[in-house]
Amino acid sequence: MIQHYLGPQRSCIVCRTKLPAHELLRFVCSPDAELVLDYRHKLPGRGAYTCCKPSCYAKALDTHAFARAFKRPCKPASIHVIVQQLRTQVLAKVVSLLGMARKSGIAVSGQQAILHALRRPREVAWVLIADDMAPAAAEKFQRQVHEISVMRGIDKQILTQALGSGERSAVLLKKSPLAQALKRELQRYVDVMGEV
Ligand SMILES: [Zn+2]
Incomplete structure (x- = not known):
């Protein structure tokens, strides 16, 4: 059943x-x-x-x-061709899910908005920090989100494109099935980037 x-x-x-x-x-x-x-x-x-x-x-x-x-x-x-197709297509799905998350209001971006959302940690699923956020800024930001799960794996350019906004180096996802689906997809992207 x-x-x-x-x-x-x-x-x-x-x-x-x-x-x-x-x-x-x-x-x-x-x-x-x-x-x-x-x-x-x-x-x-x-x-x-x-x-x-x-x-x-x-x-x-x-x-x-x-x-x-x-x-x-x-x-x-060749395995290289297939892995390349997988990378491209998984990334396209990550970008599409991020766009959906923004439209449905569960993706919060912009430093002030994120800090505001962090005041209600129970509603927060996870936070994405762009791979190319300046190390000092990333460290400071990581301290601010302390107990929240942090994902890495994509850079500012992709994040900005996916959110259709000004430059973004972080995004916060509110608890929802979409946030879970996005986390799974991002993890798959990180995994496939580690392949041959
Ligand atoms: Zn199998």
Whole structure:
């Protein structure tokens, strides 16, 4: 019965782990027989799924598991190309979720507004500090948010673009399902930036 609420389940073509489809990576084979990562699960055609673990998608590339899953030839793709696609698409999702967070009023940016929001710590989910915030400023800011969870991983330029504002080097997220989804996505981005 629980499965009903988790959406359709799919198996990783390598380790066979069964998970809700949205927790797996979806790949399609383009009309030119190129392997394409379909991070948002939107491209048409037969999909093949792997875990988000690099060991699984790397093995799928090495063993021609994709061609078998698509039941047609698919040109070999290098792990570097796939990791690059993953980085680009995960970052696009982070930017899109940040934009949604701003529109729905759960993203607070600007130093004064953040300090104001920190007066109600129970409503705060986490704070993002841009990687390129000046070290002294970041240290001071970190002291001000002391018990709140801090995320890093993107720079000021991306943050500013995502929030559609003047230059921003920090953003505070209020507790909400969207803040949780954004944290998961940002963590995935940090993880994939650490890959080959
Ligand atoms: Zn797997």
